Amino acid sequence: MTQTQLPGQAAAPVTAPETAPPKAWKWYDYFTFNTDHKVIGIQYLVTSFIFYLIGGLMAVAMRAELYSADADLLDPNLYNAFLTNHGTIMIFLWIVPAAIGGFGNYLIPLMIGAKDMAFPNLNALAFWLNPPAGALLLGSFFFGGSQSGWTAYPPLSLITANAAQSMWILAIVLVGTSSILGSVNFVVTLLKMRVPGMQWTQLPLFCWSMLATSVLALLSTPVLAAGLILLLFDINFGTGFFRPEMGGDVVIYQHLFWFYSHPAVYLMILPIFGIMSEVIPVHARKPIFGYKAIAYSSLAICCVGLFVWVHHMFTSGTPPWMRMFFTVSTLIVAVPTGVKIFSWIATLWGGKLRLNSAMLFAIGLLSMFVIGGITGVTLGTAPFDIHVHDTYYVVGHFHYVLFGGSVFGIYAGIYHWFPKMTGRMLNETWGRIHFALTFIGTHLTFLPMHELGLQGMPRRVAMYDPQFEFVNQICTFGSILLGISVIPLFINVIWSWSQGPLAGRNPWRALTLEWQTTSPPSIENFEETPVLWTGPYEYGIDLLSADGNKSVQELLGEVSVEAQ
Amino acid sequence: MPTITGAEIEMAAAPSEAAPVENHYGVGAAPTRETTPPDLAVDVAAMQFAWIFTYPDEVVAGELHVPLGKDVLLNLNAQDVIHSFWVPQFRLKQDVIPGQATQLRFVATKAGTYPLVCAELCGGYHGAMRAEVIVQPEAEFEAWLAENRLASQPAVTETIAVNPAELTPADFLAPYAQTFGVDGGALASLDSQFSQK
Numbered sequence: 186m187t188q189t190q191l192p193g194q195a196a197a198p199v200t201a202p203e204t205a206p207p208k209a210w211k212w213y214d215y216f217t218f219n220t221d222h223k224v225i226g227i228q229y230l231v232t233s234f235i236f237y238l239i240g241g242l243m244a245v246a247m248r249a250e251l252y253s254a255d256a257d258l259l260d261p262n263l264y265n266a267f268l269t270n271h272g273t274i275m276i277f278l279w280i281v282p283a284a285i286g287g288f289g290n291y292l293i294p295l296m297i298g299a300k301d302m303a304f305p306n307l308n309a310l311a312f313w314l315n316p317p318a319g320a321l322l323l324g325s326f327f328f329g330g331s332q333s334g335w336t337a338y339p340p341l342s343l344i345t346a347n348a349a350q351s352m353w354i355l356a357i358v359l360v361g362t363s364s365i366l367g368s369v370n371f372v373v374t375l376l377k378m379r380v381p382g383m384q385w386t387q388l389p390l391f392c393w394s395m396l397a398t399s400v401l402a403l404l405s406t407p408v409l410a411a412g413l414i415l416l417l418f419d420i421n422f423g424t425g426f427f428r429p430e431m432g433g434d435v436v437i438y439q440h441l442f443w444f445y446s447h448p449a450v451y452l453m454i455l456p457i458f459g460i461m462s463e464v465i466p467v468h469a470r471k472p473i474f475g476y477k478a479i480a481y482s483s484l485a486i487c488c489v490g491l492f493v494w495v496h497h498m499f500t501s502g503t504p505p506w507m508r509m510f511f512t513v514s515t516l517i518v519a520v521p522t523g524v525k526i527f528s529w530i531a532t533l534w535g536g537k538l539r540l541n542s543a544m545l546f547a548i549g550l551l552s553m554f555v556i557g558g559i560t561g562v563t564l565g566t567a568p569f570d571i572h573v574h575d576t577y578y579v580v581g582h583f584h585y586v587l588f589g590g591s592v593f594g595i596y597a598g599i600y601h602w603f604p605k606m607t608g609r610m611l612n613e614t615w616g617r618i619h620f621a622l623t624f625i626g627t628h629l630t631f632l633p634m635h636e637l638g639l640q641g642m643p644r645r646v647a648m649y650d651p652q653f654e655f656v657n658q659i660c661t662f663g664s665i666l667l668g669i670s671v672i673p674l675f676i677n678v679i680w681s682w683s684q685g686p687l688a689g690r691n692p693w694r695a696l697t698l699e700w701q702t703t704s705p706p707s708i709e710n711f712e713e714t715p716v717l718w719t720g721p722y723e724y725g726i727d728l729l730s731a732d733g734n735k736s737v738q739e740l741l742g743e744v745s746v747e748a749q
Numbered sequence: 750m751p752t753i754t755g756a757e758i759e760m761a762a763a764p765s766e767a768a769p770v771e772n773h774y775g776v777g778a779a780p781t782r783e784t785t786p787p788d789l790a791v792d793v794a795a796m797q798f799a800w801i802f803t804y805p806d807e808v809v810a811g812e813l814h815v816p817l818g819k820d821v822l823l824n825l826n827a828q829d830v831i832h833s834f835w836v837p838q839f840r841l842k843q844d845v846i847p848g849q850a851t852q853l854r855f856v857a858t859k860a861g862t863y864p865l866v867c868a869e870l871c872g873g874y875h876g877a878m879r880a881e882v883i884v885q886p887e888a889e890f891e892a893w894l895a896e897n898r899l900a901s902q903p904a905v906t907e908t909i910a911v912n913p914a915e916l917t918p919a920d921f922l923a924p925y926a927q928t929f930g931v932d933g934g935a936l937a938s939l940d941s942q943f944s945q946k
């Protein structure tokens with residue numbers, strides 16, 4: 186084990202709370218303003234899952250409309266309201282809160298051996314900004330629903346369903362604020378509250394990815410908030426920032442929007458990369474391949490990701506030098522991402538794989554993300570992008586990344602950490618059925634979309650050229666399969682939460698600190714400060730020392746001497 | 750008004766249906782041709798949810814006629830919201846942005862009829878904002894232009910007097926149906942789409 190200089194090591198001890206907390210949380214505690222990071226994590230996960238179902242129903246309704254070329258099922262304006270809110274809900278009320286808020290809050294203090302986050306009250310406040318945001322979005326349907334896409338480009342967003350559009354803006358500003366508060370909390374917690382002796386190189390990779398995520402959110406979210414507030418002023422208070430007839434510039438909005446919203450893609454995938462780096466070594470029973478490469482590549486994605494946003498605007502009349510610059514910067518993102526992919530494959534290679542539900546979703550993610558990544562590289566290239574921009578090719582691409590990537594990762598995380606969160610195991614058979622349905626449904630729904638886009642079908646349309654009808658019907662059947670695929674998960678979680686077999690502390694025989702405490706962890710996480718006796722991924726190392734006659738006590742003693 | 754010169758895209762060949770393209774895409778402008786005047790300039794107006802093409806001599810049409818092998822310059826203008834001019838077979842796309850004059854320049858090298866699609870969400874009937882690009886030999890093109898030159902005048906003034914945003918595409922295009930050869934079948938299909946809502 187190498188010894189490196191550790192900044193901020195002195196600040197680690199945590200002070201005890203003023204009042205004695207209860208022994209365990211009751212069910213109703215989960216509906217209150219609770220400052221326990223584990224309660225908040227589960228609040229995030231459950232709330233976001235409800236919105237996932239709502240956003241999913243909107244998607245199925247849209248696919249039903251697209252079963253035929255004519256706009257015969259939904260009113261086209263309602264269709265646009267569904268497409269806008271489907272995107273908004275899935276991004277801001279499902280993937281971001283589940284991956285960052287849910288897993289981030291639940292796991293980070295446990296993984297670094299802390300009792301809670303650095304600012305528990307701020308944390309609870311950040312969560313409770315989300316339900317009103319969701320209520321605003323759903324309430325906006327009484328005013329027609331926001332219909333200008335999740336991008337809300339003016340002038341369309343200025344002249345369509347003004348009340349609903351304003352509610353949409355307020356909802357995004359609320360979740361953006363929540364994201365900023367949460368990110369501050371993660372950064373301070375990771376810098377100051379690691380268990381004594383935990384080096385940066387001993388930090389679980391999920392924590393590294395959450396650090397990168399938080400920095401990215403802190404840098405980019407305020408820019409989106411600025412753009413949206415200007416839009417709100419244009420709609421309601423007579424300003425003309427984005428009104429061309431008043432000398433405003435609509436392209437400036439696109440810059441402000443994408444300066445946040447491209448990094449938002451990494452906000453949705455970096456925590457998932459962290460989940461992958463935890464799930465794969467545990468179930469492959471091998472040390473992670475290239476720990477430092479994975480850790481630093483998260484930071485690299487965070488930095489480069491801030492300088493690629495114009496690739497969403499290649500057809501907006503961007504000057505040639507911009508097209509050139511942002512093509513190159515976009516292609517560079519593929520390098521740190523590829524580093525991660527190869528590291529995971531190398532970790533799997535020759536491992537003693539447990540092909541359980543968590544691992545299946547992790548491997549499924551790998552295959553999906555490679556497809557989404559390759560189409561992403563094609564889209565980053567300006568000459569190709571000019572043809573397929575705003576087509577179903579893009580829709581196919583980002584669903585491979587966000588559904589095949591982020592959602593598969595959230596599923597993997599649920600199967601992996603459910604025993605820790607609830608103390609009970611999920612049913613494996615139903616988990617595998619869930620995986621099979623999701624895997625087939627994803628390809629069936631999103632693979633044909635690439636063909637549609639290449640052949641000339643634009644996105645965000647309620648009616649289209651009849652020549653595309655057959656391929657659209659395949660996509661619609663796929664989406665129905667995806668809708669059905671949630672049912673096994675839903676039943677499994679509900680049933681296992683109360684009836685599943687007891688998990689014990691460490692059902693996966695994992696090495697990170699969260700598995701050293703009880704399942705579910707007690708309110709203060711650890712009965713005594715946990716001992717860091719091994720790195721987070723040193724699987725298989727016990728085999729090397731198996732020839733010795735030393736007892737476990739002696740080995741532990743040796744390790745703690747080494748750690749001094 | 751700013752002009753987006755970067756929007757100029759050089760296209761050397763239009764594709765056939767089966768074997769798409771062999772075209773010389775530069776990333777951005779075609780600087781070698783920037784100084785030479787085009788063979789034909791057409792004003793393109795994009796509005797919810799129709800394309801209107803204005804040729805020299807005030808000829809107005811609902812589809813884009815282009816002479817084969819000629820250097821064509823489109824001056825794109827958006828009347829209301831952002832639209833995007835996309836001819837999939839040409840691999841050519843340019844956003845049409847209100848408040849910014851935008852240009853697109855190309856040479857079509859294969860005769861035929863190609864779909865023109867709006868690629869930027871512009872409202873409920875965005876998906877119905879479709880038209881056609883007709884690439885025809887020069888003589889044919891000139892004949893079409895001459896045929897429409899005289900008849901065009903009255904209908905144009907008549908159309909400008911109404912607010913197009915309040916009309917359905919079918920209503921909007923109806924005055925052109927006889928005079929400019931807008932396909933009656935296309936109008937009927939537009940009508941059926943609107944009556945179903």
Ligand SMILES: [Cu+2]
Binds near residue numbers: 798867869
């Ligand atoms: Cu349009």
